[in-house]
Amino acid sequence: QSPTDNAGGGRSGALSPPPFVEDLQRIDVNPPRGTRDFPPEEMRLRNWLFNNFKEVSCLFGFEEVDFPVLESEALFVRKAGEEIRDQLYCFEDRGNRRVALRPELTPSLARLVIQKGKSLSLPLKWFAVGQCWRYERMTRGRRREHYQWNMDIIGVPEVTAEAEIISSIITFFKRIGITASDVGFKVSSRKVLQEVLMRYSIPEESFGKVCIIIDKIEKIPLDDIKKELKFAGVSAEATEKLLQVLSIKSLTKLEEILGGTGDAIADLKQLFSLAEKFGYSEWIQFDASIVRGLAYYTGIVFEGFDREGKLRAICGGGRYDRLLSTFGGDDIPACGFGFGDAVIVELLKEKGLLPELGLQVENIVCALDPDLQGAAATVATILREKGQSVDLVLENKPLKWVFKRAARINASRLILVGISEWQKGMVGVKILSSGEQHEIKLDEL
Numbered sequence: 001q002s003p004t005d006n007a008g009g010g011r012s013g014a015l016s017p018p019p020f021v022e023d024l025q026r027i028d029v030n031p032p033r034g035t036r037d038f039p040p041e042e043m044r045l046r047n048w049l050f051n052n053f054k055e056v057s058c059l060f061g062f063e064e065v066d067f068p069v070l071e072s073e074a075l076f077v078r079k080a081g082e083e084i085r086d087q088l089y090c091f092e093d094r095g096n097r098r099v100a101l102r103p104e105l106t107p108s109l110a111r112l113v114i115q116k117g118k119s120l121s122l123p124l125k126w127f128a129v130g131q132c133w134r135y136e137r138m139t140r141g142r143r144r145e146h147y148q149w150n151m152d153i154i155g156v157p158e159v160t161a162e163a164e165i166i167s168s169i170i171t172f173f174k175r176i177g178i179t180a181s182d183v184g185f186k187v188s189s190r191k192v193l194q195e196v197l198m199r200y201s202i203p204e205e206s207f208g209k210v211c212i213i214i215d216k217i218e219k220i221p222l223d224d225i226k227k228e229l230k231f232a233g234v235s236a237e238a239t240e241k242l243l244q245v246l247s248i249k250s251l252t253k254l255e256e257i258l259g260g261t262g263d264a265i266a267d268l269k270q271l272f273s274l275a276e277k278f279g280y281s282e283w284i285q286f287d288a289s290i291v292r293g294l295a296y297y298t299g300i301v302f303e304g305f306d307r308e309g310k311l312r313a314i315c316g317g318g319r320y321d322r323l324l325s326t327f328g329g330d331d332i333p334a335c336g337f338g339f340g341d342a343v344i345v346e347l348l349k350e351k352g353l354l355p356e357l358g359l360q361v362e363n364i365v366c367a368l369d370p371d372l373q374g375a376a377a378t379v380a381t382i383l384r385e386k387g388q389s390v391d392l393v394l395e396n397k398p399l400k401w402v403f404k405r406a407a408r409i410n411a412s413r414l415i416l417v418g419i420s421e422w423q424k425g426m427v428g429v430k431i432l433s434s435g436e437q438h439e440i441k442l443d444e445l
């Protein structure tokens with residue numbers, strides 16, 4: 001709509017709609033179900049959070065990457081019964097291609113690593129912050145999108161990689177005021193389950209599916225878990241053994257049950273020893289029930305939890321040494337984590353740790369006379385070219401309005417462009433915190 005179309009609206013304030021609009025239905029001005037807008041205040045908090053994600057990633061020497069939000073559906077169609085598959089936001093595009101809004105970032109990362117192939121020098125330390133989607137029936141009123149911070153180390157088979165990425169998350173928590181009294185990490189290894197299943201000759205290809213069933217152990221009745229395990233080919237005896245092992249909370253006990261020769265125990269012992277050296281032992285504990293809900297994990301798995309038990313898992317991750325070969329690539333050992341942007345904000349609210357993030361502008365510049373609007377623009381440009389932020393008053397407004405806006409935007413200085421000062425090549429400056437007022441030359445701004 002151009003300004004001249006102003007049908008009946010006054011010079012100031014909202015324009016009344018032109019005649020043809022009346023017979024249109026007003027659109028729904030809310031964002032689509034399960035999605036969020038980020039108006040300025042929410043966007044400041046989001047930027048604060050993401051800046052901490054990125055600063056920690058760079059502190060650990062990681063490089064930022066990103067991928068399309070839209071991916072081929074084939075990237076996510078794993079057959080292990082994962083919730084992330086059941087809730088895939090997928091459709092057929094106008095070219096009849098099956099596509100999906102990514103529900104996570106790791107498969108895209110794996111795709112890019114395969115695509116780049118031999119041109120990459122390992123190890124890779126990549127991070128990303130990206131919006132991920134799920135299509136969940138709104139019966140539960142949950143969100144359909146969130147932003148995930150991911151850090152991944154590709155090409156390191158040793159547990160030092162897992163120890164490093166856990167250290168990065170703890171560094172993040174400490175930066176934003178979260179302590180080991182607020183949050184802990186439950187750590188286990190899928191090799192624990194694997195060693196049990198192998199003793200009962202459960203085929204390797206059932207492994208991912210069994211883990212997904214076990215991951216639901218606190219979400220559905222135990223009888224349903226047993227039924228699903230039976231359907232997956234796990235005998236009643238094997239199921240009982242599995243459940244017994246899953247209740248173990250100490251490495252010593254686990255070693256008694258599994259024996260001290262397997263990789264599971266060796267990996268976990270090494271991780272806890274490295275935790276000591278990194279200085280974060282108080283943050284982590286062994287918990288055999290942790291399997292995580294993604295089929296592709298093959299080793300150490302972990303999840304961050306709030307010790308008050310009020311919130312869902314804050315973050316989670318683990319080792320995934322076989323993901324690339326599922327896409328036809330050569331396997332490269334890898335581990336990483338995902339950290340969503342919603343639960344952490346709930347935790348910060350709970351702990352009274354949300355930062356105060358008001359708008360801050362250094363200068364508000366105002367012409368005292370409509371004929372000086374051009375002069376005010378000149379002053380604003382001089383200040384901006386010096387790297388100073390300026391809110392330029394763009395209309396002829398009473399001073400009362402200007403002071404009110406200056407307070408709302410937390411301006412430090414009010415620059416008044418008046419005719420008498422301007423004729424001397426000067427402007428009026430008012431320091432808003434002290435009220436002190438003086439005239440200065442333009443080159444002293």
Ligand SMILES: OCc1cccc(Br)n1
Nearest residue numbers: 132133134143144145146
């Ligand atoms: O935590 C799983 C997940 C994936 C995509 C979107 C949202 Br909301 N949540």
